[in-house]
Amino acid sequence: MRFDDISIEPNRVTFWGPRSALEIRSPLPGVLRLRHIPALSHSGLAHGPRELPAKQSFAVVEHAQRPLSFRREAQAQVAVVGTEELSVEVRLDQGSWSLKDASGRELSRCEGFSGEAMPDYPVTRFRSRLALHTPADEAWLGFGEKVGALDKRGMRFVFWNTDVVPHHPDTDPLYQSIPFSLGLRDGVAWGLYLDESWRMEVDVASEDPSLVRWESSGPELDAYVFVGPMPADVVRRYTALTGRQPLPPLWSLGAQQSRWGYENAAEIRSVIHGYRSRKLPLDCVYLDIDYMEGYKVWTWDKARYPDPAGLASEAAQLGVKLVTIIDPGVKQEPGYRVYDEALAGDHLVRNDRGSVLVGEVWPKPAVFPDFTRESVRSWWGGLHRGFVDAGISGFWNDMNEPACFRLVNANETFSINSAPAADKDKVEGPTLPHDARHGEKRHLEVHNVYALGMAHAAYEGLRRLAPERRPFLLTRAGFAGIQRYSAVWTGDNSSYWSHLELSISMMLGLGLSGVSFTGADIPGFMGRASGEMLVRWMQLGTFYPLMRNHSAKGTPYQEPWRFGEPYLSLAREWLERRYRLLPTLYSLMHESSQEGLPALRPLVMYAPGDVEALRMDDAFLFGRDLLVAPVVRQGRTHRHVYLPEGRWLPFFDLGQTGEPVEGKQHVLAEAPLGTAPMWLRAGGALALTEPAQHTTSANWTHLTWHIHVAARVEGTLYEDAGEGYGASRTTRLSGDWTKDLFVLERSTEGALPPSRDTETLCLYGLTEPREVLGAREHRFVDGVLLVDVAADWKKLEVRL
Ligand code: GLC
Numbered sequence: 001m002r003f004d005d006i007s008i009e010p011n012r013v014t015f016w017g018p019r020s021a022l023e024i025r026s027p028l029p030g031v032l033r034l035r036h037i038p039a040l041s042h043s044g045l046a047h048g049p050r051e052l053p054a055k056q057s058f059a060v061v062e063h064a065q066r067p068l069s070f071r072r073e074a075q076a077q078v079a080v081v082g083t084e085e086l087s088v089e090v091r092l093d094q095g096s097w098s099l100k101d102a103s104g105r106e107l108s109r110c111e112g113f114s115g116e117a118m119p120d121y122p123v124t125r126f127r128s129r130l131a132l133h134t135p136a137d138e139a140w141l142g143f144g145e146k147v148g149a150l151d152k153r154g155m156r157f158v159f160w161n162t163d164v165v166p167h168h169p170d171t172d173p174l175y176q177s178i179p180f181s182l183g184l185r186d187g188v189a190w191g192l193y194l195d196e197s198w199r200m201e202v203d204v205a206s207e208d209p210s211l212v213r214w215e216s217s218g219p220e221l222d223a224y225v226f227v228g229p230m231p232a233d234v235v236r237r238y239t240a241l242t243g244r245q246p247l248p249p250l251w252s253l254g255a256q257q258s259r260w261g262y263e264n265a266a267e268i269r270s271v272i273h274g275y276r277s278r279k280l281p282l283d284c285v286y287l288d289i290d291y292m293e294g295y296k297v298w299t300w301d302k303a304r305y306p307d308p309a310g311l312a313s314e315a316a317q318l319g320v321k322l323v324t325i326i327d328p329g330v331k332q333e334p335g336y337r338v339y340d341e342a343l344a345g346d347h348l349v350r351n352d353r354g355s356v357l358v359g360e361v362w363p364k365p366a367v368f369p370d371f372t373r374e375s376v377r378s379w380w381g382g383l384h385r386g387f388v389d390a391g392i393s394g395f396w397n398d399m400n401e402p403a404c405f406r407l408v409n410a411n412e413t414f415s416i417n418s419a420p421a422a423d424k425d426k427v428e429g430p431t432l433p434h435d436a437r438h439g440e441k442r443h444l445e446v447h448n449v450y451a452l453g454m455a456h457a458a459y460e461g462l463r464r465l466a467p468e469r470r471p472f473l474l475t476r477a478g479f480a481g482i483q484r485y486s487a488v489w490t491g492d493n494s495s496y497w498s499h500l501e502l503s504i505s506m507m508l509g510l511g512l513s514g515v516s517f518t519g520a521d522i523p524g525f526m527g528r529a530s531g532e533m534l535v536r537w538m539q540l541g542t543f544y545p546l547m548r549n550h551s552a553k554g555t556p557y558q559e560p561w562r563f564g565e566p567y568l569s570l571a572r573e574w575l576e577r578r579y580r581l582l583p584t585l586y587s588l589m590h591e592s593s594q595e596g597l598p599a600l601r602p603l604v605m606y607a608p609g610d611v612e613a614l615r616m617d618d619a620f621l622f623g624r625d626l627l628v629a630p631v632v633r634q635g636r637t638h639r640h641v642y643l644p645e646g647r648w649l650p651f652f653d654l655g656q657t658g659e660p661v662e663g664k665q666h667v668l669a670e671a672p673l674g675t676a677p678m679w680l681r682a683g684g685a686l687a688l689t690e691p692a693q694h695t696t697s698a699n700w701t702h703l704t705w706h707i708h709v710a711a712r713v714e715g716t717l718y719e720d721a722g723e724g725y726g727a728s729r730t731t732r733l734s735g736d737w738t739k740d741l742f743v744l745e746r747s748t749e750g751a752l753p754p755s756r757d758t759e760t761l762c763l764y765g766l767t768e769p770r771e772v773l774g775a776r777e778h779r780f781v782d783g784v785l786l787v788d789v790a791a792d793w794k795k796l797e798v799r800l
Pocket of ligand 1: 399
């Protein structure tokens with residue numbers, strides 16, 4: 001490998017060699033794009049004009065290109081291209097590069113790139129490979145929705161969205177493909193995103209401990225690299241590139257109930273009444289595929305649901321929203337409006353011979369919209385109209401890998417896993433064959449972005465149809481950038497304790513990969529959960545941004561009252577805690593929309609050099625300050641947790657406090673059923689409200705700040721109506737404690753007036769004060785200073 005020519009433009013430097021080219025750009029501060037392309041004859045590199053083939057990205061948001069600097073000593077074999085924050089040293093004689101941060105530290109090194117074309121009719125099969133050097137002590141995080149520990153070193157993954165049922169704690173691939181990873185060594189983080197929708201694989205230092213090897217079925221490897229130094233910096237930059245999650249409507253953060261198998265409108269009503277009559281908080285019920293007539297999307301089974309709008313408005317009166325499932329497979333049935341329109345509009349995926357591809361999913365036979373095309377997305381988006389008009393509040397996109405169980409050829413049907421599709425080179429998993437046509441593109445190239453296109457269509461459609469509301473979408477499959485449109489749940493898990501535990505590292509991986517709004521089916525989609533499992537899963541689920549109870553047809557019902565006492569009462573307590581937590585969760589969702597940071601964060605996020613924190617992947621931070629270590633094993637009443645550097649106030653069950661503990665140590669927490677261990681970081685401030693039966697507004701009428709007083713205190717609260725795009729208010733607390741004086745100041749921004757007269761402050765970690773200024777009332781009880789302040793308070797002074 002070598003480069004023997006360089007073209008230098010202000011915003012782009014390209015290195016040309018006989019076997020490959022490397023194009024360097026900078027779309028954003030601290031981000032470089034390194035596009036590796038083999039000298040394939042089709043790319044026009046080997047002969048002809050020196051211009052790289054155009055490339056469409058599905059994930060990257062458009063950015064202006066930033067200027068690059070270029071340095072090369074006369075005739076030297078090394079050229080340096082970059083920006084202030086990040087640069088690449090390219091070795092011309094070796095055709096390789098080294099990535100350095102502003103201090104000159106090597107973040108990564110390319111050990112080789114190769115690309116080859118294997119013309120293999122009917123799909124041209126490409127293979128391109130990129131190998132990166134990785135030091136032995138480098139941890140690898142991210143990779144989207146993947147199984148395994150938080151640090152994925154030593155694992156191998158395939159990026160190919162797959163409907164797997166049932167899946168196990170080591171199943172790969174699952175439903176999402178997000179080829180983003182975060183390297184972490186000596187406390188310094190950097191990021192790598194491969195902007196390739198093609199089927200890919202990565203070997204994370206498993207075959208060769210010194211290499212991370214990426215392989216794509218496509219012709220090139222389009223890499224983006226992100227400088228840190230903190231993990232949060234990398235996530236901010238990655239989400240600046242691929243987009244951030246919009247703020248969801250408040251109701252979607254409330255408790256959600258679902259089941260595949262609710263028979264009809266009467267059963268939906270009885271589920272809602274089941275919640276209300278037992279005083280269980282609830283905001284949303286899902287309608288699974290049985291509401292449709294013969295599994296035809298955008299239809300209602302009139303016998304089961306004679307009056308969908310009536311049902312929606314009845315539910316609304318009880319504070320409950322309805323969400324319907326929408327699958328992409330469209331039943332092939334002449335006379336069915338959606339099919340007729342799809343056919344007439346040429347909206348469908350075709351097979352290799354050019355005719356409409358017919359398969360089977362729930363509807364048999366079924367055809368598939370081609371969401372890679374704007375015209376198809378706009379048609380599909382418009383199909384939401386009838387449901388929006390009927391009062392359906394959100395949409396659940398499923399089977400969008402896309403799943404396809406069988407192929408239909410004339411009068412014969414073939415299981416995807418047997419002839420003629422069994423050949424692994426032609427299809428993989430229960431989906432469409434590699435050579436299926438999406439316009440000009442083949443399925444192998446766009447399979448992984450099928451769900452992204454569907455979610456894009458739905459999101460844009462809802463923005464058009466109900467511009468005053470924030471869309472709520474939930475998806476199973478996705479690709480990098482899916483956070484721009486939809487929440488993600490982790491698919492068909494089971495009521496295994498191992499799946500409960502695994503949901504933590506899966507969501508942490510998704511969160512680092514830009515997807516903050518995530519959840520897993522509570523207490524497992526398949527199988528049989530016990531009352532104990534329900535309670536433990538709800539304790540963890542209280543912190544899932546999406547808290548949904550869902551179960552499969554044929555399994556026992558899982559609504560909280562099915563388990564009897566004491567489980568029902570414990571479930572109620574945890575649902576109430578979830579609602580108390582909403583001011584903080586909502587503020588974290590707002591932070592995700594502004595900064596791209598996830599609500600659930602690994603401990604290592606703020607202790608990047610601490611290997612013990614890295615290994616602690618059955619606990620997490622909720623935001624920056626609340627460390628949650630739920631019990632995820634059967635029968636356990638104690639659990640071990642490592643607390644990173646800092647001082648930590650026990651805050652079990654969002655309120656049981658004790659003596660603060662110094663961090664950088666392992667502790668054993670007592671956690672009988674009903675209790676989840678948590679700690680509040682010194683300097684942290686957590687905003688809680690009162691429990692409610694359902695959400696109303698995110699302009700909280702009751703608010704209590706729980707503050708672990710330290711030298712510096714910081715807290716943020718975002719408030720608005722909880723829906724729509726109206727006025728908001730951001731409140732910032734900032735506190736300083738020097739010797740015998742603690743001063744806490746509050747500032748606000750935004751036009752929304754408060755809807756409360758008073759607030760309560762619970763200050764932990766202080767001794768009994770001599771004087772408190774700025775309070776309406778105060779008490780010192782059991783080591784806690786309780787202060788009532790006017791809602792427009794500005795400053796509190798505590799003299800000790
Ligand atoms: C898929 C979904 C599951 C849903 C079922 C029926 O398995 O993952 O959540 O209940 O299909 O629609």
